[in-house]
Amino acid sequence: MTLAKGRVFSFWLLVVIIGCLLYSMWRAKKGRPISIRKIAGLDAIEEAIGRSTEMGRPVHYCPGIGGIGAVEAPQTFAGLAIMSHVARLTAKFDVPIIVTVRQPEVFPMAEETVRQAYLEEGKGDAYEPTNIRFLSSQQFAYAAALFGIMAREKPAANFMMGAFWAEALMLAEVGSEVGALQITGTAQLSQVPFFVASSDYTLIGEELFAAAAYLSRDQMQLGSILGQDLAKAIVALLIIIGVLTTSAGSDYLSKLMRK
Amino acid sequence: MKRELPIAVAFVVGVLMIVSFFFTSKPLSNAAEIVQDWGVIVSAFALGLASVNLIQIHAKKIARGKGLDWLYSGSLIVSMIGMALLGIIKGPTHKTYQFWFDALFVPGQATVYAMTGFFIASAAYRAFRVRNVDAAILLVSAAILMLANVPIGERLWSQLPAVGDWLMDVPNLAGQRGMLIGAGIGGIASGLRVLLGIERSYLGGSSS
Amino acid sequence: MLDRLARMDRRVIYAVVFLSLSIPLIWPIGLGVSVGPETQKLYDIIESLPSGSAVIVSMDTSPGGYGELASGTTALLNHMARKGLRVIGMGFFDTGPSLLETAFGGSEFRNKEYGKDYVNLGYLAGGETAIAAMARDIPGSFPRDYRGNVTSSLPIMEGIKSVRDVALIVTISSGTPGVPEWIRQVGDPMKVPIATVLVAVNVPNMTPYIQAGQLKGMIPSMKGAAGYESLMGVRGLGTAGMDAQSVSHLVILAFVILGNVVHLASKKPGVSKGGVR
Numbered sequence: 082m083t084l085a086k087g088r089v090f091s092f093w094l095l096v097v098i099i100g101c102l103l104y105s106m107w108r109a110k111k112g113r114p115i116s117i118r119k120i121a122g123l124d125a126i127e128e129a130i131g132r133s134t135e136m137g138r139p140v141h142y143c144p145g146i147g148g149i150g151a152v153e154a155p156q157t158f159a160g161l162a163i164m165s166h167v168a169r170l171t172a173k174f175d176v177p178i179i180v181t182v183r184q185p186e187v188f189p190m191a192e193e194t195v196r197q198a199y200l201e202e203g204k205g206d207a208y209e210p211t212n213i214r215f216l217s218s219q220q221f222a223y224a225a226a227l228f229g230i231m232a233r234e235k236p237a238a239n240f241m242m243g244a245f246w247a248e249a250l251m252l253a254e255v256g257s258e259v260g261a262l263q264i265t266g267t268a269q270l271s272q273v274p275f276f277v278a279s280s281d282y283t284l285i286g287e288e289l290f291a292a293a294a295y296l297s298r299d300q301m302q303l304g305s306i307l308g309q310d311l312a313k314a315i316v317a318l319l320i321i322i323g324v325l326t327t328s329a330g331s332d333y334l335s336k337l338m339r340k
Numbered sequence: 341m342k343r344e345l346p347i348a349v350a351f352v353v354g355v356l357m358i359v360s361f362f363f364t365s366k367p368l369s370n371a372a373e374i375v376q377d378w379g380v381i382v383s384a385f386a387l388g389l390a391s392v393n394l395i396q397i398h399a400k401k402i403a404r405g406k407g408l409d410w411l412y413s414g415s416l417i418v419s420m421i422g423m424a425l426l427g428i429i430k431g432p433t434h435k436t437y438q439f440w441f442d443a444l445f446v447p448g449q450a451t452v453y454a455m456t457g458f459f460i461a462s463a464a465y466r467a468f469r470v471r472n473v474d475a476a477i478l479l480v481s482a483a484i485l486m487l488a489n490v491p492i493g494e495r496l497w498s499q500l501p502a503v504g505d506w507l508m509d510v511p512n513l514a515g516q517r518g519m520l521i522g523a524g525i526g527g528i529a530s531g532l533r534v535l536l537g538i539e540r541s542y543l544g545g546s547s548s
Numbered sequence: 549m550l551d552r553l554a555r556m557d558r559r560v561i562y563a564v565v566f567l568s569l570s571i572p573l574i575w576p577i578g579l580g581v582s583v584g585p586e587t588q589k590l591y592d593i594i595e596s597l598p599s600g601s602a603v604i605v606s607m608d609t610s611p612g613g614y615g616e617l618a619s620g621t622t623a624l625l626n627h628m629a630r631k632g633l634r635v636i637g638m639g640f641f642d643t644g645p646s647l648l649e650t651a652f653g654g655s656e657f658r659n660k661e662y663g664k665d666y667v668n669l670g671y672l673a674g675g676e677t678a679i680a681a682m683a684r685d686i687p688g689s690f691p692r693d694y695r696g697n698v699t700s701s702l703p704i705m706e707g708i709k710s711v712r713d714v715a716l717i718v719t720i721s722s723g724t725p726g727v728p729e730w731i732r733q734v735g736d737p738m739k740v741p742i743a744t745v746l747v748a749v750n751v752p753n754m755t756p757y758i759q760a761g762q763l764k765g766m767i768p769s770m771k772g773a774a775g776y777e778s779l780m781g782v783r784g785l786g787t788a789g790m791d792a793q794s795v796s797h798l799v800i801l802a803f804v805i806l807g808n809v810v811h812l813a814s815k816k817p818g819v820s821k822g823g824v825r
Contacts, residue, residue: 083364087739092362104533116531148675150383151675156527162539185388188390217394218642220610220723221453223609225448246722246723251459270520271750271753275463276424286523287522287525291526293541293665303447305538309522312525312529327389353561376681383673431692431696445643446647450614450615454615457562458566461561461562465806479804479808483801487801489748489797489799491791494582501582509759512755516755
């Protein structure tokens, strides 16, 4: 068993990144207090659900339109993690939550997440299974169906957290048209500007991945956020060394990275 | 056990996929291929489950018969079952299937996608405000890029495409790379938390 | 007046944008087109390939995205047909193969022989992992083509086992899996050139890959299609769309300026509402 050609450097970089994450998680578990900066979008979740309660209108949640079998899977998991928190709050405040799903394999996870959140809040009877809706596995058919739901059921809060593509702006615009307070988040860089332009709060890139840790305040998870910063510092150092050595005429590092 | 077993399965499968990506080993890649095939089968079953949910919701709407909802829901169920049967019986290359695909599905999807153009105009009008220096820089850059990307920009000023290219290749690229690296490391951290069972809200309930 | 402008009905904006797109399509202005460096590179790669070379065209888009990519795809396929290249088509979006049928039918390949000059291998589920599996063994991943023929029995597949046997891969891309997945699984590890026909919204994300030489060429949206058509000396859908795009960009800019004028004129001291966050 040997390392595949072209993936040697990536493998060792992954080992270093995982090392940073595990080390920080271990330090956090040992009791080292960790504080992370405030994320306005996550702090506004309660405000948005409170608004829905006051207006007597539902909350809409979409955990992205990406699946769990590709590179966008972490975004979907992050979306589901935030959804768990949102569902607990909607259960607590007795506000209906409508969850719309595009990927069939995400559907049972979404169902279970919301059901479990209601059970944990002792509101199992209030859980409405038909509010967890699979709309279509086709991107724009999903978007069109969601336009309809938004127009008919007029959610007062609209959460869209996960991987989104061309439908991002349209969904956020329809949300804005029905007067929903919108909290969105994605690591799909091409969609970030659209969300920023049409939502009230947007989680950009890694903020989405930090959300579960931020909301749970779990030490181990917070530790991993610290580990991310450590890994980023190492990558930044590599960039600086790369720029300096390349400028000095050496291609050693770029050759090493191609190995 | 209800929690531990899925986490253990996720860990084994996740590690297998990572190792098979980096290492060349026939048994490993065979195992990874088998797991991928299982993934496709699970997805197919999930699609079945999701379709049942779709039919349940729309059957309820038909039964309620409120407004025109029954008509919309009815057409959804009829077209869904109709296309599925056509594909199963005649195959997706059959001319009737291809006709409905080309005449209904393609223009329908393309139309919804094309609506982005209208939505961006309305979003830009409403939200693109020069509130501060940052927003002003953003607005000027956006204007240059929009013009640089169409022939009229070059007609207005021949150097505009070059300025647009510089904006894309220097400030845009710097920002993109930073966000890409941050999101990439964030993705690794999120994956690690899921594999180790630290983040398990996807199984239902709270994370820890 | 200012208040009415500030609360302008969205439908007014939609109507103006619709007119700005449709009028130049009906009565073209003829603003001309320029060829971007990435488009020129892809054209040169195709030009440099000897007749009979095998290339993969992967339809990694949905019908929604294809509307934007159709003109570039047609221009590219026509170029490939004229150069006598063997095109192995496939898709990693479930709707890809049907779109590929439409694309082949709308290009000069309709006059060529199926199975010898071009083939549609169909859809392989699994996204990025499916791309990796296909790269190692093409006939093994697609035992039968989209039309039900045994893949290995087709003359076009002679000598084609893995992606190492093809000269170029072009992904017609609007999402995931797309360019990064092809580069990760095929371009970098297997050293096969990757090029793309791409939707405009994803173009800024491709800059790192182009600068690093991981993406060899690109037809970016309609602008790229218009450039490619001009290189081939034809006026197609891409060229026709450029006037419409020019006018619509101007209209959107005008709306942004109007929005700001209204905002500044109606701004009360100390009040800041909306804006770019």
